[in-house]
Amino acid sequence: MKICCLVKEVPDAAVQKRIDPETKRLDRSGENTLNQFDTHGIEAAMQIREGGVVDVEEIVAVTMGPGSAQRALHKAVALGADRSVHLSDDVLAGSDVCATGYALAKVLEGESPDLVLLGQQSDDGECYTIGAVVADHLRMPSLTQVIKMDVADGKLTCERQAEYGYDTVEVRLPAVISVGDAINEPRYPSLKAIMGAKKKPLDTKAAGEVGIESGKVGEAGSRTQVLAINPPPEKEPGEIIEDEDTNETVEKIVAWLEERKLI
């Protein structure tokens, strides 16, 4: 079995996120790191390999992004991936989710994986959708927010988190699965793995090398357009009930709750 893990470089969680009013894109100038959600995808791949039910020949980390995105791949291989592929090209800058999904699918076509794993969301864009877009291009089944996965006989049995409870779904491979962070506890890369990460193969691909049509990617190839960006409305301040007379306070709270039909 060959598993491809899609990963993304995102601003470090400690960095205050800022949107550049000029470009209307996220300011990515600060410290960046591997999207935390994607580490769950790599861990899931490692657990399939270590589970021993199926023979995992290769785990490949795949990303699209500028030169700095190699750091995300570096971490991905330190976490256990055997090699990595970096899709990097100026024509890709400004791609929206659909364009990015198309571009990643073109890389994956060349890899022919049996399973594609990724985190359910990225820590920056938080679209939750890239897995589905990739799956659509690859004509593979897709499941999202998977929090349990058993592999056997060319199929996966997955539990996915639904609004009220869990769905148990069987899916035939190859498939694209985006995993929730409840699926596992990602390991920390060991110092040995960190020191050895650069010895693992890294392929850098330009858009043309994987057959990406330049008109379908980048700002021009993206169908979404950001017209304006506004901060969310400020939360209305809550009401503080001073506890001067406890009986009265209780009455006030009960009245407040009844008014909103909460009790």
Added chain:
Amino acid sequence: MDFELSDEQRLLRDTVREFAAGEVAPVAADLDASKRFPYELVEKMGGLGLMGIPFPAEYGGGGADTLSYALAVEELARVDSSVAITMAAHTSLGTMPIHLFGDDEQRDEWLPQLCSGRRLAAFGLTEPEAGSDAGNTRTRAALDGEEWVIDGAKQFITNSGTDISACVTVTARTGEDEISNLIVPNGTPGYEVGEPYRKMGWNASDTRPLSFDGCRVPAANLLGPRGQGFKQFLQILDGGRIGVAAMGLGLAQGALDEALAYARERRAFGRPISKFQTIQAKIADIATEIEAARLLTYRAATLKDRGEPFTLTAAQAKLKTGRLAVRAAEEAVQIHGGYGYIEEYPVCRFYRDAKILTIGEGTDEVQQMVIARALGC
């Protein structure tokens, strides 16, 4: 000048940062309150390779540089100093003498178990009457046939009495004007490890007095050539200062992290206290001092990694960061107001943990002496 960390250094720093936040932070207050040695964390750090960062891979070490080691110490100290000093003392003081001065047999015997963190090593230098004046060692070792017989006492020795302590390297007078280093395995008859001290801070770390009464070790436990002990321990302290500087830096950064988070959350007079100039001035000053101290510490580590003289810079980094840690912790407590004085907030522990950084592994006054001498005084 290159101010950029390598990819490996950055990834190690981020990993230790995640480890400290995920594994150390949730238990730090409890370890401190119960004065319990963090065995589970040492095991986990060993598994990740953090207990032998700068030692050769052939002995199970990480094969990384001094800067990587300093980054790891900094990130641990940012969250908890007890865990940080356990790792730092084991590395800079416990394992380093065996790595630097041991022969092949000694290295083969000790380094694999020490680098893996399965066992810990200690360095026995300080004595009741030999602190800053470490050359005034009273502990004696006399050669009797094929054995050294050691008599004397050591104090304030980190990692000496845990369940996994393997050995201590002690300085001992082996002649009138001669000091040598000897490896003494834990459990050797005549070597007694005393009860842990009741300390102001670093409560989850293991610090004890040691006594040697007719303690016999094989002649082969001599570390390096006889009579080189003084030179050896100065070399160990030189390198150790980079680790302790990283502890001060980490503690100061941790105090700032806490103070900033609190200041943004805590409201007074209708707005977050971070909007008041007096609070802003404290935060701005400490953040600036930290950045300067960071450059100094990283520079000391980089000089050592390049094989250039680093004694002066390491002493400056140690002096600067120790004082900064004390000041940053104090300001962080001040910003927290009354909450800073109770154990509910980490800054209270940081305040207690900080003071030793102007004393341990060379007092400020010793650093000033080292610096002044290096400048030609």
